Amino acid sequence: MIEAFYDVSPAWPVIIGGLIAAAIPHHLVRKGLALLAPILAGLLWFNVPSGGHVGGVFELGGFVLETFRFDGLSRIWGLIFIIAAFINGLYGFHEKDRVADAAGLIYAGAGLGAVFSGDLLSLFFFWELTAISSVFLIWGSKTQAAFKAGLRYLAIHVLSGVMLLAGAVIHASETGSWAFDNSLSVDTLGGLLIFLAFGIKCAFPFMHNWLQDAYPKATVTGAVVLSAFTTKLAVYALARGYAGTDILIWIGAIMTAFPVFFAVVENDLRKVLSYSLNNQLGFMVVGVGVGTELAINGAAAHAFVHIIYKALLFMSMGAVLHRVGTVKASELGGLFKSMPVTAVFCIIGGAAISAFPLFSGFVAKAMTLAAVAHEHHYLVWLILLFASAGVLEHSGIKIPYFAFFSHDRGHRVREAPANMLMAMGVAALLCLYLGWPDMFGIPGGYRALYNLTPYPEVANAYPMWTFDHVVGQMQLLMAALFAFAFLVRMKWYPDEKRSVNLDFDWVYRRAFDGLARWGFAMFGRLWSSIGNLLDGVRTRLGGRLFQTFSPMGALSRDIPSGLLAIWTSALLAIVLLIAYLAP
Amino acid sequence: MSDQSGKHDERIHPAARPFLWLDAPWLKSSMMWILLVLAVGFAAVDFFHHRHEYVHLAETTGFYALWGFGSFVLAVMVGWFVIRGLLGRSEDYWDGEGDQ
Numbered sequence A: 001m002i003e004a005f006y007d008v009s010p011a012w013p014v015i016i017g018g019l020i021a022a023a024i025p026h027h028l029v030r031k032g033l034a035l036l037a038p039i040l041a042g043l044l045w046f047n048v049p050s051g052g053h054v055g056g057v058f059e060l061g062g063f064v065l066e067t068f069r070f071d072g073l074s075r076i077w078g079l080i081f082i083i084a085a086f087i088n089g090l091y092g093f094h095e096k097d098r099v100a101d102a103a104g105l106i107y108a109g110a111g112l113g114a115v116f117s118g119d120l121l122s123l124f125f126f127w128e129l130t131a132i133s134s135v136f137l138i139w140g141s142k143t144q145a146a147f148k149a150g151l152r153y154l155a156i157h158v159l160s161g162v163m164l165l166a167g168a169v170i171h172a173s174e175t176g177s178w179a180f181d182n183s184l185s186v187d188t189l190g191g192l193l194i195f196l197a198f199g200i201k202c203a204f205p206f207m208h209n210w211l212q213d214a215y216p217k218a219t220v221t222g223a224v225v226l227s228a229f230t231t232k233l234a235v236y237a238l239a240r241g242y243a244g245t246d247i248l249i250w251i252g253a254i255m256t257a258f259p260v261f262f263a264v265v266e267n268d269l270r271k272v273l274s275y276s277l278n279n280q281l282g283f284m285v286v287g288v289g290v291g292t293e294l295a296i297n298g299a300a301a302h303a304f305v306h307i308i309y310k311a312l313l314f315m316s317m318g319a320v321l322h323r324v325g326t327v328k329a330s331e332l333g334g335l336f337k338s339m340p341v342t343a344v345f346c347i348i349g350g351a352a353i354s355a356f357p358l359f360s361g362f363v364a365k366a367m368t369l370a371a372v373a374h375e376h377h378y379l380v381w382l383i384l385l386f387a388s389a390g391v392l393e394h395s396g397i398k399i400p401y402f403a404f405f406s407h408d409r410g411h412r413v414r415e416a417p418a419n420m421l422m423a424m425g426v427a428a429l430l431c432l433y434l435g436w437p438d439m440f441g442i443p444g445g446y447r448a449l450y451n452l453t454p455y456p457e458v459a460n461a462y463p464m465w466t467f468d469h470v471v472g473q474m475q476l477l478m479a480a481l482f483a484f485a486f487l488v489r490m491k492w493y494p495d496e497k498r499s500v501n502l503d504f505d506w507v508y509r510r511a512f513d514g515l516a517r518w519g520f521a522m523f524g525r526l527w528s529s530i531g532n533l534l535d536g537v538r539t540r541l542g543g544r545l546f547q548t549f550s551p552m553g554a555l556s557r558d559i560p561s562g563l564l565a566i567w568t569s570a571l572l573a574i575v576l577l578i579a580y581l582a583p
Numbered sequence B: 001m002s003d004q005s006g007k008h009d010e011r012i013h014p015a016a017r018p019f020l021w022l023d024a025p026w027l028k029s030s031m032m033w034i035l036l037v038l039a040v041g042f043a044a045v046d047f048f049h050h051r052h053e054y055v056h057l058a059e060t061t062g063f064y065a066l067w068g069f070g071s072f073v074l075a076v077m078v079g080w081f082v083i084r085g086l087l088g089r090s091e092d093y094w095d096g097e098g099d100q
Helices: A011-023 A027-047 A072-091 A098-115 A120-139 A144-175 A189-201 A209-217 A220-242 A247-264 A269-290 A293-324 A340-353 A360-374 A378-404 A418-433 A445-452 A456-461 A467-489 A505-549 A561-581 B014-023 B025-048 B063-087
Strands: A053-060 A063-070
Touching: A011 A027, A011 A098, A011 A120, A027 A072, A027 A098, A063 A072, A063 A120, A072 A098, A072 A220, A072 A293, A072 A418, A072 A445, A098 A120, A098 A220, A120 A144, A120 A189, A120 A220, A144 A189, A144 A209, A144 A505, A189 A220, A209 A220, A209 A269, A209 A505, A220 A269, A220 A293, A247 A269, A247 A378, A247 B063, A269 A293, A269 A360, A269 A378, A293 A340, A293 A360, A293 A378, A293 A418, A293 A445, A293 A456, A340 A360, A340 A378, A340 A418, A340 B014, A360 A378, A360 A418, A360 A445, A378 A467, A378 B063, A418 A445, A445 A456, A467 B025, A467 B063, B014 B025, B025 B063
Parallel strands: none
Antiparallel strands: A053 A063
């Protein structure tokens, strides 16, 4: 333990690494930074004394900012963000894009900064930094579609930041505190604004489309990087501020269910993964909403393993995109013959997200489901069970099956680059290690995950590996697998075809856009009419003034003095009459 | 288009060659039956062993198997008929934005 570094948040080496990378033209130096910065952040994480710590406190403009709060909740999120940053650095090692290198590091660092923030102002700063830095990972694709999606992404996330700041100001004026803790409530205006700000980033229903819009259009590496931080930061923020807020249980339940239907018929496999991401967030949000120690452990453990297996799935699809040039299911198939190692990693990711026993998703999701059942939310429990079968459909089967098996399209490409395989290998190993049970008296890998949760004693007391639990899960998954084979055999499974499916983004991309265009057109017409009216008034007024004051005008004519005398007398008479009648 | 079986395709990855049987027609045609046996096998455990669950409904024999099968079919049917049927559009709907 080096005391001198106790106050240094792990966010700083990653952000500073990103800023340096932005200035360095040499590719290998930037890549070295991309790997070194997360390692330094990891050393800082391990350097913190156990039992919690608050550091990096300083005053700025009269506000006390707390940049390094290390406790049970931020500890697990901080570590997985650091691991994700390292894996991302490895995965993107072959790319020679200075902007993406810098943006990836600053974005990861901003995510870490937000997780370790102890006050709402620090949170706001890092919250906005995640938005601004990450958009470059979308624009990096250099397509018109990516540019437009990036603009929409930026607008929505900046809006989230503005709502967070407004909510924070109102909250502080009401309570006198800028602390980012569980004093937040949806029953106050400030608390509600902050809640909605978190909800946007967490892709709540009707606020979710930025995710499916932007992530599939990001660069190969960009999508992997994006999948790790933004939404899980939002889950962390909800767990920090709104644990036990009942409405989150239903929001989360809806989030687990509706993406399943969209993912079934989506042709773009990175978009399938984006819907799948939405579905997984739902499990975490339900856990936060339940709010018991077991449920918070479930949400935290789920976030940890989810970042790894979701990154693994995005990495495998990124490798396919890198080699084949497309991730459209309608154009893929048979790739296991060319990319067998990538296929194996993809299957491991699919098994982990589907929560097969011996894989990481199983040990994490179980805690959330148990917590939901303990608190008697039986309908929600059934929805989560439905969503579990849905996860298997879109991520466990659809992704590996249509990319690597199914109908062989004859793509004969090279296996993914070595650095991509190494990154996928690290993620795949973690998927297996974190799901490994106790065996022959040796603690399983899942104990390491449980020990990282905010309430490790509760996690370790949870009876994870029971016969009933394993058998029940296998019954669910095998029956769902059979359903897939049955539907395919009966030709009752929809073909993969080139198409798009409208989602809620239609409202702002078409309805609002149309309304805005109509509004501008109407405003143009109105402005033109007002101009014509003013022209008319000016012309008529000018004519009248000319007729009155010009040398030929009325006032320039000779008027008989008698007429003037008559008018003067009349006015005098009126004045006298008023004076006489006045009391 | 290359040789679909891949046996004589030199571009096939060496690590994939021992697994080309995964693409064999016999496996594709029998996969449903293999999975049926596995699904029934796991479901049959309920006949010999009473599971203890927090949710009593889940203690019903074959509950997880039926729920898994039903959920999967529901997801596919709603996705196919509701999402694709009502909300599906041609790929150029967003003026080509949907393309990578």
